[in-house]
Amino acid sequence: MKHVDVKYVGLLSSRLDQFKKKTNNLYNFRCPVCGDSDRNRYKARGYLYPSKDRDSFVFKCHNCGDTRSFGNLIKHVDSMLYKNYMLEGFGKKERHVEEREKPKRKKRVRDVSFLENLGAERIDRIPKNHAVHKFINDRRIPDSSLSRLYYVHDDKVLEKVDPVYRDRIRGNQPRVILPFIDRDGELVGIAARAINSSTQMRYLAFRLNDKAPMIFGLDQIKRNSRDSVYVVEGPIDSLFLENAIAVGGADFSKLESEIRKDKCVIVFDNEPRNREIVKKMKKIIESGYRICIWSETIKEKDINDMILAGVPASKIQEVINKNTYSGLQAMVAFNSWKKVSI
Ligand SMILES: [Zn+2]
Known part of the structure; x- marks a missing residue:
């Protein structure tokens, strides 16, 4: 030793x-x-x-x-x-x-008030006739989640998040802000989604804490509960499910340090022809996670698209629960679902 x-x-x-x-x-x-x-x-x-x-x-x-x-x-x-x-x-x-x-100095952490200091407004406090609500309604984002979302009229203000972003944002774009908050209430990052479809950069991502993994919704999940935590790719998709978080992409490995494997149900987008995604799903199954393998009847690419196609959120949650597998069963379902060889 x-x-x-x-x-x-x-x-x-x-x-x-x-x-x-x-x-x-x-x-x-x-x-x-x-x-x-x-x-x-x-x-x-x-x-x-x-x-x-x-x-x-x-x-x-x-x-x-x-x-x-x-x-x-x-x-x-x-x-x-x-x-x-x-x-x-x-x-x-x-x-x-x-x-x-040396005695450890307590680091001052940023919370959501940081966004308000930048001039962002909480969406549930914005009058319903404002343009941002058209975006919210078009995507059918539930009212209950509007207190978690913010809005900036001009994304140029986001340069103030960190000096590394200076002169890197063209500006003049209104955006919906999705704050990434950890369990202790620290604002660790933000994603900013353009509300105009003509914008070239649909999403801007900012890190506020290099050490914290960028996971959306960690502040919302039930602690000390046996309930499953649904882990999806997109932050907006997570707003439609109960007890859900999003990794903001398809990198689910960042979960490991944050949440017990046996609590998670991994829900990838429905992309049976996307080779990269299919490979990642195989890895997730092999590492022992429970995973949702979408049934054949689902044609939409992600949860928001299912909502827009008229499927109620409660029905989607039911479909996920019905199609959640692990181990060998997951591999069997996965092999018949995927449409590319890897
Ligand atoms: Zn343990």
């Missing part, structure tokens, strides 16, 4: 609930990935045990099944500590190790 790894178990232990040393190289604590049992706060099913080469540790949770290297566990719990661990364990810049001793 490397000395530095033993040392960092010690440093990390204060951040781990119910931490206990079981035997010489075996530690037990509440899993920081899934949070362990909701009902019993003494349940602790996370373990650190020696890696194969016995140089370091491996983390495993017997509740959620998460397995990761010791380094990745540190990263999950405390990114600053992880930086120091990497420097001390693998780097040569010993002087940086001193940083660890």
Whole structure:
């Protein structure tokens, strides 16, 4: 066992609930990935045990099944500590190790008020005769979600989000703002959808926190609940489903650090001829996720299109539930659904 790894178990232990040393190289604590049992706060099913080469540790949770290297566990719990661990364990810049001793300064985080400070207006507060409501109505976005959406009359103001965007926005475009907010209420990013169809850049995306994965709706999902979380590609599509989030694209790997695998139902757009998407779906099935394989009768490309075709949201949710599979069954359904070979 490397000395530095033993040392960092010690440093990390204060951040781990119910931490206990079981035997010489075996530690037990509440899993920081899934949070362990909701009902019993003494349940602790996370373990650190020696890696194969016995140089370091491996983390495993017997509740959620998460397995990761010791380094990745540190990263999950405390990114600053992880930086120091990497420097001390693998780097040569010993002087940086001193940083660890500094008291951690509490970072000021941005919340949605940041959008209002930019001049964005919450859509549920905008009079119904305003042009933005035509876009909302055309897409049949539910009234209940309008308090989550914002509007800017001129997208030039979005340059103020970060100096890196300066002079990169042409301006004069009205946009609907979809704020990406994490569980703690921090605004980590925004997507800005043009409301005029003639606009060349339909979506603009901004990151406000480089470390946080861009997932839309994390602030809305039920915590400590057994209900499934539906994970779709597009933020607007997520507004039609109960307890849904969106990855804003087709990269579902970013979920891993944020939400338990067994809680997720992955819902790709309905694109059986899109080779890239089909490949990604196969990977998702292989990694053990539950997945919706749209039935043959569904012809629309995504959830918003289904809504526009007259399918009620509750019916879509029902279709998804009926067509959710995992493992071998998912693979069988997937193979008959896809229209390209990969
Ligand atoms: Zn766990």
